[in-house]
Amino acid sequence: MVGAGQLARMTHQAAVDLGMSLRLLAESPTDGAALVTPDVELGAPDDLAALTRFAKGCDVVTFDHEHVPTEHLRALEDSDVAVRPGADALLFAQDKLAQRRRLQELGIPVPVFAPVTSVADVARFGEEHGWPVVVKAVRGGYDGRGVWFYDEPPDSLPGPNVYVEAKVPLLHELAVQVARRPSGGTRAWPAVETVQQDGICVEVVAPAPRISPALSTDAERIALRVASELDVVGVLAVELFEAPGGLLVNELAMRPHNSGHWSIEGSVTSQFEQHLRAVLDWPLGDTSPLAPVTVMVNLLGGRDTDLTRTLPPALEAVPEAHVHLYGKEPRPARKLGHVTVLGDDVVEARERARTAVRVLRGDDE
């Protein structure tokens, strides 16, 4: 696995169960996954020599992020490394404008969008489709970075490689995860509701509690279609807007994703195990939920979060909490971990998970 953040860390835990040996390409020996895994190669994901060294002896190469340049992915493929998902698929998780165009071609609903090269392009788009508009980085944005909202034409573009789209008046934000094997088998988890604050996912409720079964099926169908049309292998997370006119695809990630952390305890097969099974072209696992409701709340660093001090009282406050810490130095707003609670009632499970997170952050002190 290229990358050694929390996704690789949790993938290692799943790999252990299946008797696999996960090798990591880590940027630093203190990366969350590098701290807990013995087979670590140090190197940057945009360094082809490091990638090649790392890939040697791997049955399959997969990813915990989208930072490997396309030309390096192709170079690995050309030297007969099994890169999964492949470069052609990953492009659509890396390049948002290419993704919007491709999905539009396929008739999969996306927000109205346009390429822009000047402020005038943004102004024209706003006049045609209405204000506010959203300008987005074509590559590299995440967790609220690379997204800018404008109520009127801006003085300048926020970056060199951006595009514009309509700001969708949304009812809910949803996500669906599916897994797909190279030989074609697929499995979908139920659609979940995601709650964002300042562009960062803060909570996930699974299954999505406030949408109809028909809409949930629609979301699943869209995700399965994206997976097969783009030839995605592994886990695909599709983030969707529920807008008044129906569902619109917002983002794609071709790897385990924050919206699927609930599946570790909440589903028979976790997204991490499923991703490994899928990229190895092994049979996929059962994706049924284990409880009527599973709530996952992200732990973002507070002003003085000190987990060595706050973990015991958090465990005391919520004995049924599943706490996952990522081994990172606390910093304000940094994703340090997450808490999952299973239950029968959304409001109650959410309150319990939020309580654990509040104590972990040190907000109550």
Next chain:
Amino acid sequence: MVGAGQLARMTHQAAVDLGMSLRLLAESPTDGAALVTPDVELGAPDDLAALTRFAKGCDVVTFDHEHVPTEHLRALEDSDVAVRPGADALLFAQDKLAQRRRLQELGIPVPVFAPVTSVADVARFGEEHGWPVVVKAVRGGYDGRGVWFYDEPPDSLPGPNVYVEAKVPLLHELAVQVARRPSGGTRAWPAVETVQQDGICVEVVAPAPRISPALSTDAERIALRVASELDVVGVLAVELFEAPGGLLVNELAMRPHNSGHWSIEGSVTSQFEQHLRAVLDWPLGDTSPLAPVTVMVNLLGGRDTDLTRTLPPALEAVPEAHVHLYGKEPRPARKLGHVTVLGDDVVEARERARTAVRVLRGDDE
């Protein structure tokens, strides 16, 4: 953790969630846990220099087996290492005769037993209490080793350090696990039924399906009493016989135990996480079961078990199976892993878990 077998391997997975860093004392770099953990010290558990080197810098030292000599445990304690459970408690998991005597003193029911130093002692015991009798090694027996059945006086004792006890005509074999903190807090999982073949645990059904709630409560009460009377810290597994006259304690283990593997998926808090929380004197987690029934079936090596070949078809056959492999070279009858299935019905869940194990062993080929 002293020892690097499957218990340490699964403890590492739990430690990762809590942001802990687990150091192992492993006998070999190919021990199951050493394969998946970065912080490994090599050394034998009866080598005090290795133990001392290993313990340096650990907040707490705990165990995946009972092989550390009592005098070494005391030496560590004397040099201010936090050994949990402590030497005084561990003695009763290491020395079965001392354990039988102590439990008898406490009025906790055990099979009738006697120390023996000669064949005549065994003969006398058999005449007094009836044949058959069981002769057991005082130290070191497990998985059917160190246990001998006699229908009549033997020609010689099977070992130098043995005792004798009555062979109990049992209805079921049960196990209860409890966790206890140094400061006294305890939690119990529901009693489970264990199925043994040739002295090796092959299946566990949780909660125990064929006993009354009153008996289950009795079993729990016995385990909690043992934990507090013997000052056990960490997870304590108590194996019990359900005999016509009531419950009798068979074995004690003061660590995560095969009878508790079901708790990884089947309970809110797994025995591995709970053991870590307990030895650190942290608040203990919720031990509620997540499904009406959880069945765990051990994967013992077959004649030609080759898991790299059998794992994919096993996953295909039982998509809801939770497979745990221990990273060991297959050998006939060796514990290579286990499979857990959650369900509503004992017979069905057991059949599904057995199917996965049968395919993994290669029995169907």
